[in-house]
Amino acid sequence: MAAKNPFRKDFDPIPAVPAAFSAHRPLTAAAARIQLDDASEAEMFKLRKGSETALWQSSAWEYYDAISEIKFAFNLVANIVSRIRLFSAMIVDPAEAPVDLRKVESVDPALADAAERALMRLDSAYGGQTGMLRDAALNLSVTGECYLVQVPARGGHGIDESWDIRSVDELQITKSGSYITPRRDLVGGNTTKAGIIPLPDHAFVGRMWRAHPRFSEEPDSSLRGLLDLCDELLLLNRTYRATHRSRLNAGMVFIPDGLARAAAPDPNLYADEDDPEETPEEADDQFEEELIAAMATPIEDESSASAVVPLLIRGPVELGKEIKHIKFERAFEDSMNARYERLLERILQGLDVPKDTVTGLANVKYSNAIQIDEALYKAHIEPMLLLIVDSLTVMFLRPYLRSQGWSQADVSRVVIWYDPSSVATRNDRAADADSGFEKMAISGDTWRRAHGFTEADAPSPTEMALRILVEKGSFTPELSEALLTVVAPEIMAAARKAQQGASVAPIPGEAADILGGNTTPGGGAPAEDPNAEPGAEPVEPEGESTPPGEDGPPFPLAEPGEV
Numbered sequence: 001m002a003a004k005n006p007f008r009k010d011f012d013p014i015p016a017v018p019a020a021f022s023a024h025r026p027l028t029a030a031a032a033r034i035q036l037d038d039a040s041e042a043e044m045f046k047l048r049k050g051s052e053t054a055l056w057q058s059s060a061w062e063y064y065d066a067i068s069e070i071k072f073a074f075n076l077v078a079n080i081v082s083r084i085r086l087f088s089a090m091i092v093d094p095a096e097a098p099v100d101l102r103k104v105e106s107v108d109p110a111l112a113d114a115a116e117r118a119l120m121r122l123d124s125a126y127g128g129q130t131g132m133l134r135d136a137a138l139n140l141s142v143t144g145e146c147y148l149v150q151v152p153a154r155g156g157h158g159i160d161e162s163w164d165i166r167s168v169d170e171l172q173i174t175k176s177g178s179y180i181t182p183r184r185d186l187v188g189g190n191t192t193k194a195g196i197i198p199l200p201d202h203a204f205v206g207r208m209w210r211a212h213p214r215f216s217e218e219p220d221s222s223l224r225g226l227l228d229l230c231d232e233l234l235l236l237n238r239t240y241r242a243t244h245r246s247r248l249n250a251g252m253v254f255i256p257d258g259l260a261r262a263a264a265p266d267p268n269l270y271a272d273e274d275d276p277e278e279t280p281e282e283a284d285d286q287f288e289e290e291l292i293a294a295m296a297t298p299i300e301d302e303s304s305a306s307a308v309v310p311l312l313i314r315g316p317v318e319l320g321k322e323i324k325h326i327k328f329e330r331a332f333e334d335s336m337n338a339r340y341e342r343l344l345e346r347i348l349q350g351l352d353v354p355k356d357t358v359t360g361l362a363n364v365k366y367s368n369a370i371q372i373d374e375a376l377y378k379a380h381i382e383p384m385l386l387l388i389v390d391s392l393t394v395m396f397l398r399p400y401l402r403s404q405g406w407s408q409a410d411v412s413r414v415v416i417w418y419d420p421s422s423v424a425t426r427n428d429r430a431a432d433a434d435s436g437f438e439k440m441a442i443s444g445d446t447w448r449r450a451h452g453f454t455e456a457d458a459p460s461p462t463e464m465a466l467r468i469l470v471e472k473g474s475f476t477p478e479l480s481e482a483l484l485t486v487v488a489p490e491i492m493a494a495a496r497k498a499q500q501g502a503s504v505a506p507i508p509g510e511a512a513d514i515l516g517g518n519t520t521p522g523g524g525a526p527a528e529d530p531n532a533e534p535g536a537e538p539v540e541p542e543g544e545s546t547p548p549g550e551d552g553p554p555f556p557l558a559e560p561g562e563v
């Protein structure tokens with residue numbers, strides 16, 4: 001059987017679904033909690049601050065801020081990741097995606113409650129879990145490293161406890177304590193305490209990083225291999241900018257001596273006999289000033305006549321031929337422009353985002369544009385999601401459950417997982433819904449959601465009966481009477497009553513009950529108990545019922561910092 005062509009319009013891609021737990025991780029996740037009160041860990045943290053890794057991470061942030069294409073690419077990934085929903089799950093089969101804890105019958109409900117509360121606690125002050133996912137994806141894309149920090153409540157600011165993602169430059173550890181620097185311009189070194197957030201020793205701080213394949217403790221990023229190219233690109237930008245701003249671009253005008261403005265007044269018209277005559281040097285200086293003024297006036301005043309009226313100069317004919325404009329402008333060579341384009345192309349090819357996506361699908365036809373979306377999800381979004389959920393599981397969720405008294409055997413298969421259903425990788429879900437509904441593969445509720453309708457838009461039973469009556473046309477008398485009973489019960493009841501009044505033989509009671517829609521023999525009322533006392537209330541028939549569950553006391557949350 002021939003394989004489908006992925007560039008045909010009728011190609012039907014696979015929608016976004018979570019990967020199997022045992023699937024290959026293109027990005028290796030690593031995570032560990034940092035004990036702020038541990039002297040050895042604090043020393044290791046300080047060593048990382050002064051290492052070569054910190055230098056290239058600082059450069060990566062500078063290039064992220066300076067090159068708009070890089071910022072757009074990483075923000076695109078971060079915004080898509082922020083739309084993913086996290087949930088607590090269990091690994092039932094490693095070859096399949098983990099299953100929601102609430103849907104696994106063998107899971108203790110108390111364990112499911114504890115896992116859900118732990119996940120709900122991951123609420124960032126910068127947009128909740130959505131903002132936390134976005135910040136994590138952005139930091140891991142740029143520098144390959146970030147910190148999950150339990151920020152204590154700040155009563156003076158009205159801010160509750162939050163779990164925020166902080167960059168490698170925000171978290172600081174000194175001899176006097178640990179703190180966060182949200183504003184770089186408010187903190188000078190480690191001496192100024194304005195604008196910092198102190199962290200208690202028991203606060204949770206977890207390090208998440210994308211492990212380097214050579215040295216697993218070092219972070220890695222796609223931007224790390226592009227630093228030299230980014231530096232060269234900015235160098236070319238500065239060259240272009242300096243050339244445009246140079247004052248020598250206007251060049252130089254050579255005007256020989258002996259020329260003067262035609263509109264200049266006669267110097268002897270109002271000359272004072274006592275004043276000495278104007279020297280040739282003074283006349284030349286005055287002409288130069290007038291020439292500069294005539295050129296600069298249109299810049300300052302666009303309504304000036306100098307903007308349209310040429311400057312008139314008089315003098316000998318042979319001197320007019322000597323007027324020259326000498327240019328000092330620096331032309332942009334084609335090789336420089338080609339080098340600039342090549343540098344930008346190499347940078348976009350090296351990022352963890354498809355180049356065509358960053359450039360706006362400029363060279364992609366609609367027939368394969370749907371494949372760009374799927375490639376973006378499978379090759380770039382899903383690996384980032386796996387990195388984040390694996391880190392949160394190992395660093396936060398399982399230690400949290402262990403601190404609540406659950407054994408290692410209980411929590412070894414519990415994970416934080418993701419639901420990518422809100423990330424659309426298909427261009428026309430409405431058409432897919434039409435096809436699935438016709439094949440009876442999806443429900444009416446799913447069809448309405450795909451087309452943007454709500455449950456309030458669903459037809460009522462009466463409307464459904466009328467539609468069937470109109471579409472089918474003719475029915476048997478029995479079916480017609482049943483439909484009219486549903487659509488117009490008052491009219492049918494009146495017709496039966498009139499028919500019974502005109503009938504010679506009365507209709508038996510059981511038959512009347514059936515015609516009236518009551519299937520209970522004897523008029524629809526519950527059968528009386530012959531042994532019941534006179535005047536006693538009828539006894540309802542006993543049936544199976546599920547007693548309401550009695551939940552125990554709420555599972556205690558760990559105090560801030562106990563995780």
